[in-house]
Amino acid sequence: MMELSLLKALNEERAARRAAILITDTASGEARLVKESEAAGDPLAEEISRRLRSGRSGMLEDGHTFLTVAVPPPRLVVIGAVHISQALAPMAKLAGLDVTIIDPRTAFATQERFPDVSLIAEWPEEALKNIPFDAYTAVAALTHDPKIDDFPLREALAAGCFYVGALGSRKTHGKRVERLLEAGVGASDVERIHAPIGLDIAAASPAEIAVAVLAEVIATLRKGPSAAREAA
Incomplete structure (x- = not known):
């Protein structure tokens, strides 16, 4: 006993x-x-x-x-109620991840578009007061909008989330890196961001990108960050 x-x-x-x-x-x-x-x-x-x-x-x-x-149940917090998120959310749930989607744009963040998913139609600054990040949280920033994406990215890095990814081209990410460094994020922390997000499977459609993102999240969870980057 x-x-x-x-x-x-x-x-x-x-x-x-x-x-x-x-x-x-x-x-x-x-x-x-x-x-x-x-x-x-x-x-x-x-x-x-x-x-x-x-x-x-x-x-x-x-x-x-x-x-x-x-081990705490792994969570996936998706920033952005976009087309990729619509494909990613049900797949991530099937893989055993608790999924939450955050997007202040109420035209996108609707239960009709995201049935059976925890959906928060608030700015991340407000939403994250109730669901703080931790080491068993994966964060995928998918809006392309710095006003929405940058804050949760900073919070995810500070909290030591096991996966932090952001959508966008290398040029877009270069500008993102500049903003984060100017905001006081350490260079080593910025390097933890998976960008462009997802494993390189030549994904083209939103659904294919969702597959690539989920695969990278699982690889990072099960194999560790370095192994996931080698796969990417």
């Missing part, structure tokens, strides 16, 4: 949308909790890292050490 202190600590991590792993010696019954923030210094660091990426619990090869993985 899990100790009450371990259960309390695990529930605190879950409530804060932070990952943790409960390591149990099934032979002795002894257990310990490893928070993601502490994982790098753990003797099982490599295995813990692999489990956190996959989200899968399981027994180690020794036959008695069981890892119970508690």
Whole structure:
């Protein structure tokens, strides 16, 4: 039976949308909790890292050490109720992502265009007060409008979101980089933005771009940022 202190600590991590792993010696019954923030210094660091990426619990090869993985459900926040978003939202839901779309333009942000999706028809500055970003959030900025896209991009980078992508050509992104640097965003943070957004599959239509974006989000979640960039 899990100790009450371990259960309390695990529930605190879950409530804060932070990952943790409960390591149990099934032979002795002894257990310990490893928070993601502490994982790098753990003797099982490599295995813990692999489990956190996959989200899968399981027994180690020794036959008695069981890892119970508690990972927050990944979220995808899409900035822009555009045609790409209409294709991306249902696909992302099928892939197991909690999807939210934010767009202050009420002509685009309608339930008719986005049924069964969390839709917020507000400026990101207001919307994000109620849904703050975290390390298990992916952000895709798709409006092409700096007045809408730039703020959530800054917030996503500051919060350490696992994926930050932005639509636009290299020229458009170059101007975006200049704005973000002028706003005080660090150069290393700006480099984390996936732009042009999505894996390079020669996508042409909004639906194909949505496929490319979702593939890049999943690759970053499961393989890490560096592997996703190599795939791109």
